[in-house]
Amino acid sequence: MGEEPTHEVEPPRTRLLWELIRPRLPLFALAIVAGLIGSAARLGTPLATKHILDSVSGKSGLIPPLAILIGLVIISAAAQWWQLVTLGNLSEGVVYDARRRMNLRFLYARLTPLQRSPVGELVTRVTSDSVLLREAASSSVVGGVNGVVMLVGALVMMAILDITLVGVTLIAVLVLTFLFGRILPSIAKSQERAQAAVGELGGELDGNLRAIKSIKAAIAEERVRTRLDEIAARSRDLNMFAVRRQALAITTSFTGVQVSILAILAFGAVRVSSGAMTVSTLVAFLLYAFQIGDPIGQLSTSLTQLQAGLAAARRIRQVDAMPVEGGSPQGGSNGTGPRHRAGHPVAEWQPKRSVPTGDGSGMLLRNVFASYPDGDPVLNGIDLRMPSRGHVALIGPSGAGKTTLLSLLLRFLEPDSGELRLGTHAYQDVSASTTRTHFAYVEQESPLIPGTLRENLRLINTHATDEAMHEVLDRLSLRSVVDTLPGGLDAEVSINSLSGGQRQRIAVARALLADRPVLLLDEATAQVDALTEHAIHDAIVDHARTGLVITIAHRLSTVVDADMIVVLQDGRLIAQGTHEELLASSPLYKDLLSALRIPTDSAPENAAEFG
């Protein structure tokens, strides 16, 4: 998992499980009490049976021991029911808590470490790992406690009946305990590796299913299948290792119990024939010996199940350890601190239209350096001032750092050093979510969130009216698309039900409905036709009258009439100005245009692409 603190000593697995159970301790205690009552009732039955046998030989009346026996059976059944329901309550609660904790962490985690793990891998932690945790948190732990209680109780009762014979049983219990101690740790390790393989499978599957069209078009199904099968086989082999170990542990325990019963029978027969023990005592003793089989079996199953749960708890804990966003001061969170303090004078840009600034929503980047974890800086000393109104277009070759610059503005990434300001607020003084309230963002892939079209459009502005939505949909030529959807705005939409261009327009519509001071568009016109591009362009111009629009544009039409064009190359700000100014001053800008065979003596009308 990304950004796992390597210097931190990991707590023992059992403590992780305890942390999840602790908030539900009363339920846990209740389940144990129910288990203890049931165990006590079961422990009493052999004694009641002995009294019934004694009454047959005329030593006492039959009715009282019979009534006690029936009472014990009823109590034992009721306690078992109670315990099972309580356990279900407990385990579902623990799984629910674990899933909520992970959901919360995924949504509030810092983006870079979160995105280091494949989505499918993260999903398996919420789905399959939490299910393994369910068993460990409830039946394994309570079953283990019950098993110990039953075992100790039976041994005590046996000691009361015949102290000599109990020695034989004790030897069997000690041998089994020793063998278990040797086998269990290897079960936990292989199960953890098997679960990691399941996570890897989830990640691979997710990635491949997202790219399924490319895979099919390349006729690469077989290659992908082989790779997926290899991971599935690895998981199977690791689990089989654990299964063999579990089988060894469980059969050892059962054989041990059988052997000790035979030994008790043999020793018991000798003691009965010598008159040191009555037949009824031997029968009661044997009933206890048989009863010991249950707790030992329960203990061995619980302890082996517990290993899978502990492995799952560790993987869930790794999610908990992901760093979260919040009001963390910029640059401080990655521990590097400012690396480049030299102050550069920031060139004040004057837009070609009269654009008022200084009303609190202009943006400033001063000597900003940024890098991804374990990488070299991808932005190197960016100095840029943008006003509160107007259209700023970012251009540059692929990999120049355009998207990274937007990530900094939105605080998906914190700078290594330098200063970012939004109006009068320094980024480091406010939380990431506060900063984001100023932006509406259209990302490159224009993803839809699961839900209806209405929910998608209201993602930023939850109060957008139907009227406003229809107005924006009209502007972006989406109205006819919506009208054909069953349910209109209430239709469930997904990546498969809409085209790339339609999704892109929905993302733009969502941003326009938001009415935020700064609109960020990352190649918002990449997939749309000329008419829609025109509509988006008009929307940009419209928004730029009252607010700031920052676009990453690959199409010249989005760029040429921008109030300011910022040219980036290799993470540096190479030039900035209007189209005309850059044609006169920036060889890179001219190169970018020439590479596309666009005449550099006039602004072209067509929608040529950069990058």
Ligand SMILES: Nc1ncnc2c1ncn2[C@@H]1O[C@H](COP(=O)(O)OP(=O)(O)OP(=O)(O)O)[C@@H](O)[C@H]1O
């Ligand atoms: N999540 C990431 N982790 C590590 N490196 C990254 C990450 N995202 C981008 N980079 C690197 O940062 C550099 C700048 O990438 P960025 O996406 O900002 O460029 P860009 O100008 O938007 O490119 P394009 O036009 O191709 O989208 C590239 O070298 C890229 O490999």
